[in-house]
Amino acid sequence: MAIENIPESYMKNQESIPDLFVYDFKMTEDIIKTKVNLNRHIFSFLQTGKKQVHFADTSVLVDNSQSLLLKKGNCLWSELLDTEETYYCKLFFFSEKRLKEFIQKHIKENQEHKEAISYFVIENDSYFDSYLNSLSTIMDAPVGFMDTLLTVKFEELLLYLINKYGVKFENYLLSLITEEKSPLKKVVEKNVYTSLTLEEIAFLCNMSLSTFKRHFIKEFEVSPGRWFRDKRLLKAKELILREGLKSSEVYFDLGYNNLSNFSSAFKNKFGVNPSEI
Structure with missing residues (x-):
């Protein structure tokens, strides 16, 4: 059975995942x-049907009287029709970046981070009916404005759940934060400005190129080609502006094999040639 990458499989543009993303799943x-x-x-947020999710160490089954907050990672999930002809679930994805911003603003971290269990069960009430209706309305807004509205709705939801469940929910949110850098991240960050190819960096991570790209x-949350290019060009701009170096003095140390490719990439990124800044 093929592995489904979510939320990428729900998105038209799979190169990068937005910090906040809402999707209506029906079958x-x-x-x-x-x-x-x-x-x-x-x-x-299950609207009709039943949902069962299996994790490495536990499982959970809910109907539309409950909602779930699921920790990212690998799992098996079953989506089951109940008395209705259509299974319908509204999904609200959020990045760790947005979660950290919320925690910094609203939660006092006065306890050790504990390993998160894989899910938190939420008992639905009248609040969720109006909340989900408001999410549906937001999805018709222009893209830029929609992101602003989703930011507000994300904060609203977490504040409501803290009010509903108190310290128990705060602790769960804190447990979702992963501070330890992965081996892949350590290798990548040490080779940002080297001339190593993606295939060579993948080898250092003990991965095939395709596996490396997927994990990257x-x-x-962005393709490796774009991430390396942006990091290297921003560093080049800094060296040229702040230290007065010439493009011929920086291109090789930033992973480019020839000056022409570097100059072309720089102009595509910033709209001017390196010599013009």
Whole structure:
């Protein structure tokens, strides 16, 4: 059975994942034990049907009287019709970046981070009916404005759940934060400005190139080509502006094999040639 990468499989542009993303999932037949690589923490608001999720050490089954907050990672999930003809679930994905911003603003971290259990069960009430209706309305807004509104709605939801569940929910949010850098991240950050190819960096991570790219997008939320290019060009601009270096003095140390390719990439990024700044 193929592994489904979520939320990428729900998106038109899979190169980068937005910090906040809402998706309406519907189906008309049971789906049993789909292999899911969940690349974002997610609120699952089940409207019709039943949902069962299996993790490495536990499982959970809910109907539309409950919602779930699921920790990112690998799992198996089954989506089951109940008395209705259509299974319907509204999904709200959020990045760790947005979660950290919320925690810094609203939660006092006065306890040790504990390893997160894989889910938090939320008992639905009248609040969620109006909340989900407001999410549906937001999805018709222009893209830029929609992101602003989703930011407000994300904060609203977490504040409501803290009010509903208190310290228990605060502790769960804190447990979702992962501070330890992955081995991949350590290798990548040490080779940002080297001339190593992606294939060579993948080898250093003991991965095939395709596996490396998949894990890279999961870790950095953007394709490796774009991430390395942007990091190197921003560093080049800094060296030229602040230290007065010439492009011929920086291009090789920043991973470019010839000056022409560097100059072309620089102009595409910043709209001017290196010599013009």
